[in-house]
Amino acid sequence: MIEQYDSLVIRCPMLGGEVPFQYCRKLNEELPCRKIIICWEFRIEIGKFLNEHYSFNQIHQALAPPNKTRLETILELIEKAKKTKEEQG
Amino acid sequence: MKEYKVFLREDEIPKQWYNIQADLPTPLQPPLHPGTGQPIGPQDLAPVFPMNLIEQEVSQQRWIDIPQEVIEKLLIWRPTPLHRAYALEKALGTPARIYYKNEGVSPPGSHKPNTAIAQAYYNKVFGIKRITTETGAGQWGSALSFACCLFGLECKVYMVRISYDQKPYRRLMMNTWGANCVPSPSKDTNAGRKILEENPDSPGSLGIAISEAIEDAVTSKDTRYSLGSVLNHVLMHQTIIGLEAKKQLEKFGEKKVDIVTGCAGGGSNFAGLAFPFVLDKINGANITIIPAEPTSCPTMTRAPFVYDFGDTAATTPLLPMHSLGHAFIPPPIHAGGLRYHGIAPLISQLIIEGLIEPRAYNQLEAYASAVQWARVEGAIPAPETSHAIAVVIEEAKKAKEEGKEKVILLNWSGHGLMDLGGYDSYFSGKLVDYPLPEEVMKKSLKEIESLPKPQAVKKGKPV
Numbered sequence: 001m002i003e004q005y006d007s008l009v010i011r012c013p014m015l016g017g018e019v020p021f022q023y024c025r026k027l028n029e030e031l032p033c034r035k036i037i038i039c040w041e042f043r044i045e046i047g048k049f050l051n052e053h054y055s056f057n058q059i060h061q062a063l064a065p066p067n068k069t070r071l072e073t074i075l076e077l078i079e080k081a082k083k084t085k086e087e088q089g
Numbered sequence: 090m091k092e093y094k095v096f097l098r099e100d101e102i103p104k105q106w107y108n109i110q111a112d113l114p115t116p117l118q119p120p121l122h123p124g125t126g127q128p129i130g131p132q133d134l135a136p137v138f139p140m141n142l143i144e145q146e147v148s149q150q151r152w153i154d155i156p157q158e159v160i161e162k163l164l165i166w167r168p169t170p171l172h173r174a175y176a177l178e179k180a181l182g183t184p185a186r187i188y189y190k191n192e193g194v195s196p197p198g199s200h201k202p203n204t205a206i207a208q209a210y211y212n213k214v215f216g217i218k219r220i221t222t223e224t225g226a227g228q229w230g231s232a233l234s235f236a237c238c239l240f241g242l243e244c245k246v247y248m249v250r251i252s253y254d255q256k257p258y259r260r261l262m263m264n265t266w267g268a269n270c271v272p273s274p275s276k277d278t279n280a281g282r283k284i285l286e287e288n289p290d291s292p293g294s295l296g297i298a299i300s301e302a303i304e305d306a307v308t309s310k311d312t313r314y315s316l317g318s319v320l321n322h323v324l325m326h327q328t329i330i331g332l333e334a335k336k337q338l339e340k341f342g343e344k345k346v347d348i349v350t351g352c353a354g355g356g357s358n359f360a361g362l363a364f365p366f367v368l369d370k371i372n373g374a375n376i377t378i379i380p381a382e383p384t385s386c387p388t389m390t391r392a393p394f395v396y397d398f399g400d401t402a403a404t405t406p407l408l409p410m411h412s413l414g415h416a417f418i419p420p421p422i423h424a425g426g427l428r429y430h431g432i433a434p435l436i437s438q439l440i441i442e443g444l445i446e447p448r449a450y451n452q453l454e455a456y457a458s459a460v461q462w463a464r465v466e467g468a469i470p471a472p473e474t475s476h477a478i479a480v481v482i483e484e485a486k487k488a489k490e491e492g493k494e495k496v497i498l499l500n501w502s503g504h505g506l507m508d509l510g511g512y513d514s515y516f517s518g519k520l521v522d523y524p525l526p527e528e529v530m531k532k533s534l535k536e537i538e539s540l541p542k543p544q545a546v547k548k549g550k551p552v
Binding site for chain 2: 009027
């Protein structure tokens with residue numbers, strides 16, 4: 001059952017606060033957080049859990065590094081803002 | 090009568106920040122644009138930071154005047170007291186003299202407002218009327234809210250929704266200081282709306298919150314974004330801690346200090362205390378300077394020197410730093426302030442130069458140190474501060490073994506009254522130590538193999 005570990009709590013080092021396992025397994029658009037293995041491998045059989053509940057493609061999608069950096073995203077937003085300002089005259 | 094603490098008069102507050110970039114034996118390597126791989130220029134950062142802060146970021150000037158308007162705000166709680174930890178010395182039976190700089194006396198309860206005040210001021214004089222930022226559990230968000238309040242700036246804090254729902258007190262602090270703190274994802278940005286359309290119950294993430302804060306900054310009028318650690322100007326604003334401490338040690342009658350320590354996540358509170366003493370070390374003083382980190386997040390003590398992103402969400406420019414890679418998330422430590430996966434580039438360079446000597450402590454040892462501290466000195470430290478307390482106890486015991494009267498200086502970076510849940514987990518035995526296995530680190534580092542590698546340079550020569 002996919003909810004088997006949901007009540008376990010961990011300190012999320014990104015947030016600086018406690019979160020339930022449910023947060024970690026749904027963080028990434030309903031797929032697991034990209035860091036789920038590193039955070040949980042010492043507490044539960046995380047590899048087994050992932051294999052039981054997700055397809056290879058889902059695991060790959062969830063754990064793969066981002067294909068675009070945040071700075072690239074920022075630069076895109078800057079360009080968008082410039083266009084908006086131009087449109088507003 | 091023994092002196093337990095030394096205050097400075099208000100007119101003795103430092104009037105300049107110390108910029109260690111002027112004294113680095115090897116200048117910092119420039120950040121790279123992630124798209125072109127070329128060094129970034131001021132205009133690349135201009136949409137998210139005011140130009141006066143960008144100028145500070147790259148300045149090579151040793152001393153930079155603290156504007157009078159900033160000093161007037163800092164005087165609300167600064168100069169902070171320097172305490173002598175007599176009770177801890179007695180408990181340890183050490184001949185060492187232990188001093189700690191109490192940064193927990195600021196209104197938000199930590200060192201963070203030292204830079205929040207400065208950043209709010211520089212934004213204001215640049216004509217900015219509104220600042221955005223992201224926050225997890227709320228320490229940085231509350232500091233920036235406080236600072237914006239003092240300068241009459243609007244502040245918008247995107248707080249990760251799960252923390253927003255679970256941790257109301259820092260949110261209420263932000264509200265009290267007039268900030269608009271919203272759960273992220275929010276309906277206020279395209280990034281947030283997109284997430285909510287797909288999942289109205291999304292608990293959010295730091296990555297989403299950063300995206301929202303930056304989108305807001307670049308698309309809103311007179312708005313910029315603020316970051317609370319890692320960047321050079323942020324570390325420089327914190328040097329007021331060490332500059333005050335030097336004056337206070339003199340008032341205590343100390344002629345030299347042997348050990349300087351602070352916890353290091355992104356590096357700002359450690360840098361704030363340590364950099365003025367690093368200058369002394371560069372000039373020949375015999376000081377051991379120790380940034381402390383958790384064994385589960387060994388960004389300084391085990392990782393190689395690589396280019397990496399300045400935050401977990403890879404938002405900031407590529408910076409040369411000691412890091413495990415932006416894919417790395419440390420195991421479940423109870424020290425939120427140490428959650429940065431990569432230490433500040435300035436601190437990386439000091440490690441390479443051999444000017445500072447990082448150490449790692451496991452979380453049980455750190456909590457044990459924090460509890461020991463609280464039971465003799467009284468104040469309950471923030472979980473991240475406890476790693477530096479572990480250094481103090483270790484060094485004090487060593488001084489006892491050696492029979493040496495060492496002088497130890499600690500940055501007590503904040504109180505732990507908003508983090509008592511972590512203490513509860515420690516007392517109830519829920520904490521487990523997670524030393525990072527070698528294979529996990531290697532796995533994480535694979536993700537950044539394709540990024541350009543800087544040449545580590547020590548005293549002007551490649552190493």
